[in-house]
Amino acid sequence: MAISRPNIDELKEIAKSIYIDLTDAEAKEYLALMQANFDAYDVVDELDDNINKNTAIRDKFYRPTGDENPLNAWYYKTNIVGASTGLLKGKIVALKDNISLANIPMMNGSETLEGFIPAYDATIVTRMLNEGATIAGKATCEHFCLSGGSHTSDPAPVHNPHKYGYAAGGSSSGSAALVANGDVDMAIACDQGGSIRIPSSFCGVYGMKPTHGLVPYTGIMPIENTIDHAGPVTTTVKDNAVLLEVLAGIDYLDPRQYAPKVDQYSAYLNKDISGLKIGVVKEGFDLPNMDSKVAEKVYKAADIFKKLGAIVEEVSLPEHKLAGALWSPIGCEGLTAQMMHGNGMGFNWKGQYDVDLMEKHKAWRTQTNKLAPSLIISMLVGQFGINQYDGKYYAKAQNLARKATLGYEKVLDQYDVLLMPTVPIVAQKLPTEDASITEYITKAFEMIGNTAPLDITGHPAMTVPCGLVDGLPVGMMLIAKHYAEGVIYQTASAYESAVNWKDC
Incomplete structure (x- = not known):
């Protein structure tokens, strides 16, 4: 033709x-x-587009409603059983709904993408099925993953399993809510500004954002290549470490992967942390909306590490705030160019492009009335930078990202792990349907102050539940050098063994 x-x-x-x-x-x-x-x-x-399409018959899927989906955390349910043996045998897994699961609908939280059906499995889906996992379905996520709140997902908000009517966090809202609610053993989430760690913190589960590129992003709808991360959400540190062992490693189809260093993460569990050096980052507590009750819980968690024999000291890391500032030009201009103008894929990288997704997603241009305000403001900022300054500030921010990364590295040369609150607040009430644009957008981004910087630098960062404030979970974030997820699991495991976080 x-x-x-x-x-x-x-x-x-x-x-x-x-x-x-x-x-x-x-x-x-x-x-x-x-x-x-x-x-x-x-x-x-x-010619065919040279993708290994999955022809497996997967006709047992449906969209749950009512009592079967009380938190609005499910998009579609299915029951895809993996291999008869493996590291994940017997584990029930949910996938964030920006992850391709062949022949099962995917809408990435947006009505404009509804009706799209991927033709192949994401790399990480194949890896989990090969290790015996059962895929229970697709978890609701926020509108094109552009919200730390859980009120932007189509068709309805996701509720916090600890308190109905409160945010589950975003953008991997359904992933964290389903794990916390006991509907699944583990879930896959994705993180560009905190979208693994924010919902995991709000819902009281363990969420690991691995080193950038450790987990292949092939078959997952991108936002911006340099900040895209995928990782595990679980109720235990052990499950988290084992799941990362399955997910991690190069697949030669993802440009985010440079030379990932894979480890046996479960080998770090239950190890003594005596003498481990933990730096409590001053700037991580110095956010305008820092809730003093949240800060208190995190400081108490740091004291637990002292009792376990770790050396815990306050440290200053000015580059933490710099990295946060860099997110706006990189994230907003990058997503506008790649996810929107580039129809989800963009240009100038080698790897596997989803041509069918591009064909479906291009229709956003005729459905802009359906785009969420959280996406619109990000596009407005991004297009402003592109139009007014021709991408100069995107480029400059990428250069400065190296400086910010080096700042973390210098501190991590002195400390094994860095510690700070994952987010400055606990889950807030969901906005009402008639909320103003201001409230809608504020509730989408008010919690990203500590999480977004680590997407810029690419360091591994994990949220660990460490207490309750007014019945809602608090998370502390543990950070380590690139590809040093093992020491994070060692530290988190020690804390998990020492306390019941719900009593803290």
Whole structure:
């Protein structure tokens, strides 16, 4: 099948879109010269897109309602049983709904993507099934994953299992809520500004954002390549470590993966932490909306480590605030260029592109009335940076990200683990349906002050439940050097063994 060719008038319009004026004669001459290129497009058009599509019959899936989905945490339920043996045999897993599960609907929290059905499994899905996991379904997520609250998901907000009517956190809202509610043993979440750690903190479960690129993102709808992370959410440290063992490692299809260093994370469990050096980051408590009750719980958790023999000291890390500031140009301009203008995939990277997803997602342009305010404001900021400054601040922020990363590394040369609150607040009430744009957006981003910086630097960071405030969970965040997830699991395991976090 041949692609459509432009006529002279259409070519002149194309030229205008790249700031070039052509006469009719010039356009005619260029058009003749372009025919060989169009013939090459015809060759590409006639070929399959070179993706190993999954032809397995998966016809037992449905969208649960009512009493079967009281928290609105499920998008679709299914029952896909993996291998008969493996590290995850007997484990029930939910997938965030930006992760491709072949022949099962995926909408990434947005009505504009509803009806899309992936043709292949994400790399991490294949790895889990090969290790015996049972995929129980797709977990609701926030609108194109652009919210730390759980009120932006279509068609309805996700509720906190600890207190109905309160946020479950986002953007992996359903993933954390289902784990915390006991509906599944473990879930996969994704993190660009805190979307593994925020809902895990709000819901009182363990959420690990691994080192950037440790877990392949192939088959997961991106936001921006340099900040995309995927990782495990569980109720125990052991399950978290074992699941990461299954997920981690290169697949040669993901440009985020440089040379990932994989470890046996479960080997770090139940190890003594005597002499381990833990730096309590001053700037992590210095947020404008820091709840003193949350800070108190995290400081008490730090004291537990002292009692366990660790060396715990306060440390200053000015680059923490710098990394937070860098998120706006990188995140907003990057997502506008890749996820929106680039139809989810963008350009200039080698790996596996989801052509079917691009075809479906391009329709957002005719459905902008359905886009959530949390996405709209991010696009407005991003397009402003692109239009007004031609991407200068995206580029400058990426350069400065190296400086911010080095700041963490210098402190981590002195300490094994860094500690701070995961988020400055506990879960807040969900906004009402008639909430103003201001309230809607504020509730989407008010909690990302400590989480977003680690997406810029790519360091591993895990939220560990460490207490309750007014019946709602508090999380402390543990941070380590790149690919040093093991020491985080060692530290988290020691805390888990020493206390019942709900009594703290």
